[in-house]
Amino acid sequence: MSNDQPEDTPGAHTVIWARPERAAKGPAPSRSRSQIAAAAVALADAEGLEAVSMRRVAAELGIGAASLYRYVERKDELYDLMVDHAEGEDGAPPPLTGDWRADLTAIAHRTRGMIHRHPWMATLAPGRLPYGPNSLKWAEHNLAAVDGIGLRIDEMLMAGEILQAFVRGFVIGELAEQQALQRVGLSMDEWLDALTPYMTTLMGTGEYPLLIRASAEADSPHAENRGDLVFTAGLNQILNGLLPERQEPDQG
Numbered sequence: 001m002s003n004d005q006p007e008d009t010p011g012a013h014t015v016i017w018a019r020p021e022r023a024a025k026g027p028a029p030s031r032s033r034s035q036i037a038a039a040a041v042a043l044a045d046a047e048g049l050e051a052v053s054m055r056r057v058a059a060e061l062g063i064g065a066a067s068l069y070r071y072v073e074r075k076d077e078l079y080d081l082m083v084d085h086a087e088g089e090d091g092a093p094p095p096l097t098g099d100w101r102a103d104l105t106a107i108a109h110r111t112r113g114m115i116h117r118h119p120w121m122a123t124l125a126p127g128r129l130p131y132g133p134n135s136l137k138w139a140e141h142n143l144a145a146v147d148g149i150g151l152r153i154d155e156m157l158m159a160g161e162i163l164q165a166f167v168r169g170f171v172i173g174e175l176a177e178q179q180a181l182q183r184v185g186l187s188m189d190e191w192l193d194a195l196t197p198y199m200t201t202l203m204g205t206g207e208y209p210l211l212i213r214a215s216a217e218a219d220s221p222h223a224e225n226r227g228d229l230v231f232t233a234g235l236n237q238i239l240n241g242l243l244p245e246r247q248e249p250d251q252g
Helices: 033-047 054-061 075-087 100-117 121-127 133-145 153-184 188-203 209-217 226-240
Strands: none
Touching: 033 054, 033 075, 054 075, 075 100, 075 121, 075 133, 100 121, 100 133, 100 153, 100 226, 121 153, 133 153, 153 188, 153 226, 188 209
16 A cells, blocks of 8 residues: 555645744754745646646655655645745846836736746636745735825735736737647748638638738738737736726816
């Protein structure tokens, strides 16, 4: 019978950050939370989130799976470590400029870059409450970026959620496009070239006039930095809508 514990065992859930990394009694740990997180992140980056298990991470660390449970009680806590590790890769949040649009733009670009480095963050991070030390610092930073511009606290929270939802959705689309091109073994320009005969046929039918016009006249699909152009345009639209309109008091 294996000594390995199941991936997740029932019981009272505690926040890993509420427990000391080193127990008051017993031997000193041979692995740190940072090392555990780094091993899990490397595994997810290389093979996808589905490859991350207590046994695989333990093997990467050169310890037994049962030993890993001394540090991490369940795989869910392993995910918490991974998210916080990724959140801390860029270091501490920079000082705010006082220009809320510039600060939110920087936050959006940082998030986009992080998800491109770690695609699993697009789906894993939204489900993890920001209780880790790095996550807490960035969550506070994100709220501080819109503090003092006339938003109520609920609106400040919603502004952050809207911004993050846009960034995650956009990058998920970018990653899906990359994967689709990899499957067919073509670049974007090669794929557009392959579509040309079909689009020419459609043009002769008189159907889909706006799509045909976009195919023939639009510059952005062929731009080398198409992703950056569309991301910037979409981000500006999101930022334009974050400040709610206030009704003027009745002067009557």
